[in-house]
Amino acid sequence: MLVIVLVNCPYLVAQNCTNVLSGTIIDFHDRTPLVGATVQVAGNANVVLSDFEGNFSLGSLCDGIYELEISHPECSTKFVKIDVQGDTSEKITLEHHLEELDEVKVVGDAVSDATNTAQEKTLRIDDLERYSAGSLGDALKQISGVNSLNTGANIVKPVIQGLNGSRVLILNNGVRMHDMEWGDEHAPNVDINAVDHVSVIKGAAALKYGGDAIGGLILMEPARIPAKDSLYGKTLLTGATNGRGGNITTELTKAYKSGWFAKGQASFKRYGDFEAPDYVLSNTGASELGVSIGLGKHDFVWGWDANYSYFDTDIAILRASDIGNTDDLIRAINGREPLIVRDFEYAINKPRQEVTHHLAKLGFYRRFEGLGKWNLQYDFQHNQRFEFDIRVGDDREKASIDLRLATHSLSTDFKIDAKRDFILNFGLMGLYQNNFANPDTGVRRLIPDYDKYDVGAFATLEYTVSNTLLLDAGMRYDFNYIEAKKFYRTSRWEERGYDVEFPDLVIEDLGTQLLTNPKFEYHNLSATVGMQYQVSNDTELRFNYALAQRAPNPSELFSDGLHHSAARIELGDLRIESETSKKLSLSIQKEGNTWGYNISPYANFITNFIVLEPTGVEFNIRGAFPVWTYRQTTARLLGLDTNLYSQWTDHWRTDHKFSIVNGKDTDLERPLINIPAVNLNNSISYANPVWKDFKITLESQYIFRQNEFPPNIMVFSPEQGQEVLLDINTPPEAYHLVALDTSFKIPLNKRNTLSVGLTVNNLLNQSYRDYLNRLRYYADDLGRNFLIRLKLNY
Amino acid sequence: MKTIAFKNSIPQNLKRTALLATAAILLMACSNDDDGDNPEPVEEEETITTMTVTLAPTDGETVTLLSKDLDGDGPNAPEITISGNLSADTSYTGSIVLLNETESPAENITTEIMEEDDEHQFFFSVTGSLTGTSYMDTDGDGNPVGLSFTLTTGAAGDGSLAVTLRHQPKKPNDGTLADAGGETDIAQTFDITVE
Numbered sequence: 010m011l012v013i014v015l016v017n018c019p020y021l022v023a024q025n026c027t028n029v030l031s032g033t034i035i036d037f038h039d040r041t042p043l044v045g046a047t048v049q050v051a052g053n054a055n056v057v058l059s060d061f062e063g064n065f066s067l068g069s070l071c072d073g074i075y076e077l078e079i080s081h082p083e084c085s086t087k088f089v090k091i092d093v094q095g096d097t098s099e100k101i102t103l104e105h106h107l108e109e110l111d112e113v114k115v116v117g118d119a120v121s122d123a124t125n126t127a128q129e130k131t132l133r134i135d136d137l138e139r140y141s142a143g144s145l146g147d148a149l150k151q152i153s154g155v156n157s158l159n160t161g162a163n164i165v166k167p168v169i170q171g172l173n174g175s176r177v178l179i180l181n182n183g184v185r186m187h188d189m190e191w192g193d194e195h196a197p198n199v200d201i202n203a204v205d206h207v208s209v210i211k212g213a214a215a216l217k218y219g220g221d222a223i224g225g226l227i228l229m230e231p232a233r234i235p236a237k238d239s240l241y242g243k244t245l246l247t248g249a250t251n252g253r254g255g256n257i258t259t260e261l262t263k264a265y266k267s268g269w270f271a272k273g274q275a276s277f278k279r280y281g282d283f284e285a286p287d288y289v290l291s292n293t294g295a296s297e298l299g300v301s302i303g304l305g306k307h308d309f310v311w312g313w314d315a316n317y318s319y320f321d322t323d324i325a326i327l328r329a330s331d332i333g334n335t336d337d338l339i340r341a342i343n344g345r346e347p348l349i350v351r352d353f354e355y356a357i358n359k360p361r362q363e364v365t366h367h368l369a370k371l372g373f374y375r376r377f378e379g380l381g382k383w384n385l386q387y388d389f390q391h392n393q394r395f396e397f398d399i400r401v402g403d404d405r406e407k408a409s410i411d412l413r414l415a416t417h418s419l420s421t422d423f424k425i426d427a428k429r430d431f432i433l434n435f436g437l438m439g440l441y442q443n444n445f446a447n448p449d450t451g452v453r454r455l456i457p458d459y460d461k462y463d464v465g466a467f468a469t470l471e472y473t474v475s476n477t478l479l480l481d482a483g484m485r486y487d488f489n490y491i492e493a494k495k496f497y498r499t500s501r502w503e504e505r506g507y508d509v510e511f512p513d514l515v516i517e518d519l520g521t522q523l524l525t526n527p528k529f530e531y532h533n534l535s536a537t538v539g540m541q542y543q544v545s546n547d548t549e550l551r552f553n554y555a556l557a558q559r560a561p562n563p564s565e566l567f568s569d570g571l572h573h574s575a576a577r578i579e580l581g582d583l584r585i586e587s588e589t590s591k592k593l594s595l596s597i598q599k600e601g602n603t604w605g606y607n608i609s610p611y612a613n614f615i616t617n618f619i620v621l622e623p624t625g626v627e628f629n630i631r632g633a634f635p636v637w638t639y640r641q642t643t644a645r646l647l648g649l650d651t652n653l654y655s656q657w658t659d660h661w662r663t664d665h666k667f668s669i670v671n672g673k674d675t676d677l678e679r680p681l682i683n684i685p686a687v688n689l690n691n692s693i694s695y696a697n698p699v700w701k702d703f704k705i706t707l708e709s710q711y712i713f714r715q716n717e718f719p720p721n722i723m724v725f726s727p728e729q730g731q732e733v734l735l736d737i738n739t740p741p742e743a744y745h746l747v748a749l750d751t752s753f754k755i756p757l758n759k760r761n762t763l764s765v766g767l768t769v770n771n772l773l774n775q776s777y778r779d780y781l782n783r784l785r786y787y788a789d790d791l792g793r794n795f796l797i798r799l800k801l802n803y
Numbered sequence: 804m805k806t807i808a809f810k811n812s813i814p815q816n817l818k819r820t821a822l823l824a825t826a827a828i829l830l831m832a833c834s835n836d837d838d839g840d841n842p843e844p845v846e847e848e849e850t851i852t853t854m855t856v857t858l859a860p861t862d863g864e865t866v867t868l869l870s871k872d873l874d875g876d877g878p879n880a881p882e883i884t885i886s887g888n889l890s891a892d893t894s895y896t897g898s899i900v901l902l903n904e905t906e907s908p909a910e911n912i913t914t915e916i917m918e919e920d921d922e923h924q925f926f927f928s929v930t931g932s933l934t935g936t937s938y939m940d941t942d943g944d945g946n947p948v949g950l951s952f953t954l955t956t957g958a959a960g961d962g963s964l965a966v967t968l969r970h971q972p973k974k975p976n977d978g979t980l981a982d983a984g985g986e987t988d989i990a991q992t993f994d995i996t997v998e
Contacts, residue, residue, distance in 0.1 A: 331986065333969075334987045336990065337986060450845070454842075500878050500879050501874070519844055627880070629876055629877075629880070631851075632989075727991070728980065
């Protein structure tokens with residue numbers, strides 16, 4: 010209403026109209042004059058153009074307020090109100106190089122890479138929606154060089170070029186996830202349905218997000234919201250035969266031309282027991298709820314947003330994997346069928362995990378004319394983890410693990426992008442984290458209470474040498490301080506030799522237990538340098554060197570106790586230091602119309618590499634238990650990830666992927682544990698946009714046997730009364746899986762489209778076990794699975 | 804005109820909602836669990852530290868077999884104490900007591916096993932001069948439990964008795980560990996001399 014009154018105003022007041030408005034139009038970023046911008050008084054047909062100095066002038070204006078419309082081919086159109094009182098002059102800034110400003114981009118636009126020189130791959134919404142009823146880790150396996158470390162079908166941790174856990178950072182909508190990622194059986198607490206695209210950066214090349222991504226980074230980004238008046242959303246329903254469940258997700262976004270927006274999303278997933286080809290995998294169901302809301306205002310010059318997300322998951326762990334001692338483990342490994350197989354049920358029984366994650370984020374940005382953009386972000390995360398084991402008596406319903414992790418972090422960065430060939434980004438980060446281990450479990454704490462403080466600073470530089478060559482470099486420093494209060498059994502304290510090395514850490518002696526107060530500091534330096542060379546229009550060469558240091562996580566330092574569900578004793582080491590990785594990566598990529606490829610070799614040299622391996626056996630009244638100890642060594646990972654595609658005709662296309670990684674402990678001259686096996690993936694697709702966007706893909710996945718693994722260990726079996734070989738490291742056989750995927754779209758009316766998809770995984774119902782599934786000792790992996798997807802866009 | 808006024812008012816609502824959400828997030832962020840005090844120690848509740856097997860003959864000296872591991876899952880192995888030798892060609896009545904001695908007074912785990920006897924079973928295996936065992940007790944379903952049993956000895960010599968307690972075994976079973984399944988709560992072997 011206001012706008013209309015203002016614009017009409019000059020015409021309502023009769024007066025002498027001889028005023029001249031002269032002005033200059035300049036680029037907001039680098040203050041250069043803009044030539045050929047059109048200037049027009051709203052509601053008037055007169056148009057003038059700016060000259061070489063960016064100057065323009067408009068005559069015959071009355072006193073009063075005018076609205077001008079200024080447009081330029083490379084800029085977004087701007088409306089300015091100008092109060093004309095006599096002859097008036099005005100400086101007008103326009104927002105140049107629109108393509109780089111993500112805030113004003115519309116949905117569906119190209120996603121730009123997060124790094125210039127690192128090996129990087131992005132999955133779009135279509136790739137993600139097929140995994141709506143799965144998890145992030147399942148979806149990422151589409152990328153060559155990305156595998157997963159599983160605990161059954163529901164706990165899927167991404168592995169990037171052979172590394173996982175704390176070495177893989179997950180950035181969820183700009184927030185680094187702190188969700189106890191240190192545990193092998195701790196899945197990322199993220200909802201794959203809340204994001205629009207996910208980028209995997211294979212290495213520590215994106216220093217802005219952290220210097221310790223020795224494995225890599227996963228950037229999960231929501232869809233961009235257009236600055237126009239609109240209301241849109243979608244609902245996606247997936248049903249699966251294996252597990253007899255599925256997922257529903259729905260989202261709605263409201264946006265305004267003024268830059269205001271609000272969005273909401275929710276998804277719910279429920280499964281019963283999954284099935285292997287020959288039997289039910291008893292107690293493998295899951296229930297998962299994700300909710301996220303956000304609102305804010307994204308203007309060109311400044312903006313803010315507030316986001317909150319909640320994630321709640323309840324996961325049943327295969328009943329047959331809860332075992333008592335080494336003899337039980339030997340029986341499980343030797344038996345080909347799980348020791349417990351029951352009829353299908355939906356109930357989520359013990360052993361199980363129940364994890365909730367809250368994430369709140371406040372972001373603010375401001376652009377400065379002729380300089381760049383300043384970002385400020387505060388985020389808070391709260392992670393609560395319960396693990397329930399099978400217990401007796403009064404403790405039957407009590408959790409065995411009850412950990413609460415709260416993290417606050419504040420970060421800021423400034424990006425100087427005024428010069429088009431030179432971008433400087435620098436920033437600071439501060440973090441406070443508190444872990445609370447609830448003693449009411451009646452089980453000694455596996456991870457102690459601790460406080461952790463991190464401070465980091467980074468600077469990165471991007472220099473465009475020519476149209477074909479770009480160089481970048483960056484440095485980052487991180488300081489970590491961790492202070493824990495931990496109880497040690499006196500016998501353990503002495504067995505580890507801590508009584509000699511760390512006598513000062515003891516603050517209280519309770520007889521059989523000692524209360525200790527370890528305080529450790531770590532100084533970590535990371536650096537990266539790289540180049541990107543455009544060989545031809547569709548061919549690009551990237552080279553990157555990254556130095557990264559990672560401080561040990563609480564599990565590596567403090568683990569001390571029996572993992573009942575895994576029947577193993579895990580021992581951390583207070584002496585563990587930061588590990589240092591030096592990684593060289595090269596990538597040659599062609600993306601042509603008829604064919605293309607990506608060849609990405611890499612070499613990662615890691616000193617003080619932290620490994621967890623079976624090292625021996627300890628005895629207690631329940632028998633013998635394998636001991637898994639953290640130790641440090643020198644490691645070398647050499648690998649190659651490749652992709653190849655060929656568009657044979659308009660409709661037919663084939664895709665081929667191959668990845669191999671070799672991990673070696675160079676101190677002990679033997680293979681590293683848990684290195685993904687070689688895999689080969691081939692698919693053939695037919696697509697016809699005229700037939701309601703029909704697509705069909707047949708995919709073959711061949712996983713070789715991992716022949717490089719550390720030796721097994723000898724243990725004493727009380728049952729057999731002798732030393733026996735515990736076949737704990739031997740990988741399972743190679744396997745071949747076939748999958749089929751088909752989809753089409755039905756336009757319902759102008760705005761609404763219904764998409765229908767059908768996927769069949771493990772089409773041949775192959776029985777197999779995977780080396781990187783921690784439950785491989787106990788049961789086969791999933792059998793055939795039909796998934797039906799229905800998606801409605803509105 | 805009306806629509807324009809309506810459009811302008813929505814961002815106002817959004818602004819208010821935004822402020823409320825911001826306040827809520829900040830409030831949430833300010834609460835945490837850190838109280839600065841020392842954490843309290845955990846005394847493991849269902850740990851079994853001690854198993855005493857008492858073997859009483861109808862006539863003669865009672866022998867006790869003791870397995871004690873006070874540091875539980877700690878590095879120290881259980882200590883095994885055998886009070887004396889068994890007599891040849893004798894039938895002993897055995898009884899088992901389980902304790903958690905990390906607590907003071909020691910917690911008697913035997914009562915928990917009795918309460919949940921349908922979910923527990925002891926298994927015995929003998930070698931050498933120990934010739935056989937049999938169950939003396941049953942659970943509510945008439946299946947053996949093993950808190951009391953009999954043990955017979957043969958000619959003088961060496962032998963061993965292995966005692967295994969399984970939680971949630973298959974019941975009934977054929978008496979072998981392989982058939983019973985379940986999780987092992989106790990697995991101890993006593994080397995015994997028969998004279």
